[in-house]
Amino acid sequence: MHKDLANAIRFLSIDAVQAAKSGHPGMPMGMADIAVALWKYNLKHNPSNPTWFNRDRFVLSNGHGSMLLYSLLHLTGYNLSIEDIKNFRQLGSKTPGHPELDLDIGIETTTGPLGQGLGNAVGMALAEKMLAARFNKADLSPIDHFTYAFLGDGCLMEGISHEVSSFAGTHGLGKLICFYDQNGISIDGEISDWFTDNTVQRFESYNWQVIEVDGHNIEAMLDAIAIAKEESAKPTLICCKTTIGFGSPNKAGTSGVHGSPLGEDEIEITRKQLGWEHEPFEIPEQISAEWNNYEEGNSSNTQWDDLMSEYSKVYPARAFIAAKING
Amino acid sequence: MANELPEDFNHSFETFLENLQTGEKKDVATRKASEICLDFFCEKLPELIGGSADLKGSNNTFSKASTDLLPQKPEGNHIFWGVREFGMTAMMNGMLLHGGLKPYGGTFLVFMDYARNAVRLAALMEIPNIFVYTHDSIGLGEDGPTHQPIEHLVTLRATPNLNNWRPADVIETAIAWNESILSKATPHSLILSRQNLPYVQRTQEQIQSIHKGGYLLSKHDDAAITLIASGSELQLILSAAEALAAEGIKANIVSMPCLDKFYSQSESYRNETIAPSSPKLIVEALHSSSWHGLTNLNDTVIGIDTFGESAPASELMQKFGFTEENVLLEAKKLIQK
Numbered sequence: 001m002h003k004d005l006a007n008a009i010r011f012l013s014i015d016a017v018q019a020a021k022s023g024h025p026g027m028p029m030g031m032a033d034i035a036v037a038l039w040k041y042n043l044k045h046n047p048s049n050p051t052w053f054n055r056d057r058f059v060l061s062n063g064h065g066s067m068l069l070y071s072l073l074h075l076t077g078y079n080l081s082i083e084d085i086k087n088f089r090q091l092g093s094k095t096p097g098h099p100e101l102d103l104d105i106g107i108e109t110t111t112g113p114l115g116q117g118l119g120n121a122v123g124m125a126l127a128e129k130m131l132a133a134r135f136n137k138a139d140l141s142p143i144d145h146f147t148y149a150f151l152g153d154g155c156l157m158e159g160i161s162h163e164v165s166s167f168a169g170t171h172g173l174g175k176l177i178c179f180y181d182q183n184g185i186s187i188d189g190e191i192s193d194w195f196t197d198n199t200v201q202r203f204e205s206y207n208w209q210v211i212e213v214d215g216h217n218i219e220a221m222l223d224a225i226a227i228a229k230e231e232s233a234k235p236t237l238i239c240c241k242t243t244i245g246f247g248s249p250n251k252a253g254t255s256g257v258h259g260s261p262l263g264e265d266e267i268e269i270t271r272k273q274l275g276w277e278h279e280p281f282e283i284p285e286q287i288s289a290e291w292n293n294y295e296e297g298n299s300s301n302t303q304w305d306d307l308m309s310e311y312s313k314v315y316p317a318r319a320f321i322a323a324k325i326n327g
Numbered sequence: 328m329a330n331e332l333p334e335d336f337n338h339s340f341e342t343f344l345e346n347l348q349t350g351e352k353k354d355v356a357t358r359k360a361s362e363i364c365l366d367f368f369c370e371k372l373p374e375l376i377g378g379s380a381d382l383k384g385s386n387n388t389f390s391k392a393s394t395d396l397l398p399q400k401p402e403g404n405h406i407f408w409g410v411r412e413f414g415m416t417a418m419m420n421g422m423l424l425h426g427g428l429k430p431y432g433g434t435f436l437v438f439m440d441y442a443r444n445a446v447r448l449a450a451l452m453e454i455p456n457i458f459v460y461t462h463d464s465i466g467l468g469e470d471g472p473t474h475q476p477i478e479h480l481v482t483l484r485a486t487p488n489l490n491n492w493r494p495a496d497v498i499e500t501a502i503a504w505n506e507s508i509l510s511k512a513t514p515h516s517l518i519l520s521r522q523n524l525p526y527v528q529r530t531q532e533q534i535q536s537i538h539k540g541g542y543l544l545s546k547h548d549d550a551a552i553t554l555i556a557s558g559s560e561l562q563l564i565l566s567a568a569e570a571l572a573a574e575g576i577k578a579n580i581v582s583m584p585c586l587d588k589f590y591s592q593s594e595s596y597r598n599e600t601i602a603p604s605s606p607k608l609i610v611e612a613l614h615s616s617s618w619h620g621l622t623n624l625n626d627t628v629i630g631i632d633t634f635g636e637s638a639p640a641s642e643l644m645q646k647f648g649f650t651e652e653n654v655l656l657e658a659k660k661l662i663q664k
Contacts, residue, residue, distance in 0.1 A: 057425065101424070101452040109424050110452050113444050116417045123421020126406075130376070131427045133401035143427075163414025171398045 002218050005040060006032035007276045008075060008287050010247060013067035015280040016088040018261045023089060026244040026257035027065030031150060031181050034240050037221035038148060039072050046297030047077035050106045054304050056145045057108050057124045061117025062152035063098040070095050075291035078106045082281055115158030121149035122164040125176035135318060140311045149178045153186050157195050169207035174232035183244040189255045203237045215240030247274040340505055343367045347497055352526040358387045358461040358519040360497035364504040365390035378406030379433040380415050386433030386461045412438045416445035423454050433459035436476040436518060450489040455510040461519040464612035465647060466559055471637030478614045483516055484586055492585045493518040495561035496527045499584045502537040520559045522640055540588025543600055547577040551662050553605045555581040560610040560649060567654040606661045612649050625664055627657050
C-alpha cells in the first residue's frame, strides 16, 4: 500500500506537469515516500477545517515541488479537486506554479524563493513555543503542535538557511522537524562541484539533532520522525537520501527531471517501472480512501475543541485569548 | 485566528493621541517618537511582539511594556533576532502566518536590502507585517554612505501592496503605527529618523487627514506654489513657506508621510490637496524618482540621487541641498518659470 500511496503523488505530479507542459516533476517523484511517512502517519490536520488553530504546520520550502503539496491536499481531502490539479499553472487556478498562501486549502505560506520557507517554519515554531509559554497550564495545553518543513539542496545553499537555522538551534525549537531532500542535484547538475558542506556537522553545530535515513524507506523514516518528536530541546533535521525523479528509467538522478515535463514516452515507461496502471489523473478509490484524512482530522479537531472549552471554564481570565485563537 | 483588537482600542488610541497634543512639545527623533507610541501599543496589545536585528537601542523597538524573549524565557515579548535581517523578516512572516501574535521588527533602512525578498513576500501574501526602519537618510551622519539609504524607499514604494510611512513628528508617527496595527492585508514599513525633528502644529481636521497619506498643512486659493515633503524635510518647507510669506508669496504646504496611501485616495481628494496646475517643489532626502508620479516636467524635486558621505549630519544636509536657503532658491526659480 505504501508504494501505491507514494505513486499516487508521483503520477498526479507527473501528469499535471505534462498537461501544463511546464513544472517540476523531479522533486515530487523523489519526496513522495517522505510525504507518505509524514502526511499519512504523523501530520495532524483537518481538511474540513483547514484553519484549526492547533494543527501541525507544514511548509514546502522547496516550493518548486508544488505538485507534491497539491497532490497531498487533493488526496487528503481539502477543497482542491482533480479539476484544480488539471489546471496546474493556469491563469486563475488554485494551483499556481509555486504554492501561494491559501489557508482555505491548506497552503500555509507562499514559497519558491528557496530557503525562505525554512525561515517561515522557524517563525511558526517560535510562535508555537511563545504561545505555549503564555497559555498552556500544567493540566491543560491548548497550544501543542509540530511545525514540519521540506527542504532541498537549494534551500540549504541560500544564506538565509544559516540565519534561521542558527536562530532555531539557539532557541531550542524542539517542535520543528525538517526533512532535507538530499538528492545531490540542482538545476545546473550534480552539486558536488558547488555544494560540498558537511550538512550533518553544520546542523549539529547549530544545536540541531540530525538523523540520516534512506528517503525511500518509509519504515526508517517513521522511526526517525518518532526520534525527532521525542527530542524537545532541539530542532531536528532528517537528512533523507533520495533519487530525484524516482521511477523514471532514463531521467531519475539527473537534473533533466528537475524542471521539465518527463515527456509522453518517458511517462509510459515510468508507469511500467513503478507498476502504476492507471490513466492520467485517475486515482483508484481504495487509494483515495486510504489517503483521506477527513475523519481523523475531524476527530483530533473535536478533541481539541473539548479541551478548549474545558480550558475556558477553568481559566476564565484567559478566555479572551481562547476567543482569539478559536476565531 | 480572529485577530480582533480590544473593544476599547480605538477610544484608547484617541486618548493617547490627545495626550500627545497636550503634552510637552520637545524636538524628538521619529525613532524615539515610535518608542513613545510602542509604550502605548505594547501595553494595550500583549500579542504585539517586538524585535530588532541587533539594533534594539538604535531602532527604539523596546517599549516600557517590553521584556526580553530568551531561549529559556519564551514568555518575553521582545526578540533578539541577532544580525539577521533577512532571517528576521522571514521568521516574522512565519509568526504572523501562524497566528496569535503580531510581530514588528527593526533594522536600519539601508539594511532593508538584506531582507528585501521577505518584505516582498509579505506584500504578496497580503499579511500585515510591520517593519521598523530607522536611520532613514544621510541625516544619520558620520557612519557614511554604507549606512545611508538612498534608493531604498523607491524600491519599497514600488512594491505592490506595501504602505511606507515616513512621518515628520510624533503625531504622524502615532497615526502611522495605528494604521500599521489596524491593517488586515497590507504590510507596513515605518521609515524613521535618527535625528531630532520639531513638533508640527495642526488643526484637528488636519490630524484627521493624516491617515490619507498626504494632506494640506496650509492652503491659499491664490497660492503661487505647492511645497511637498515627507519626514525630516517637512520642517524645511514649513520654514521656506514662512520666508516666502514674508515676501508676499503664498505657498500651499503638503505633508506626505505615506505616498502609497495618498495614491489610493480619490482623484478629487488628490487634486484638492495638490492642485494639478500649481508648480510643485518636493523635498525628500532620498532618491528623487519616487515622486515623478506627482510632477510635471517643470516641477522640481530636491532629492539625493548619488551616494552620501561620512560627515556630521548638518554638514551633509548643507552639502546636498537640504537647507531652507536652497528650498527657497528652488521655490523662487520655479515660481519665475
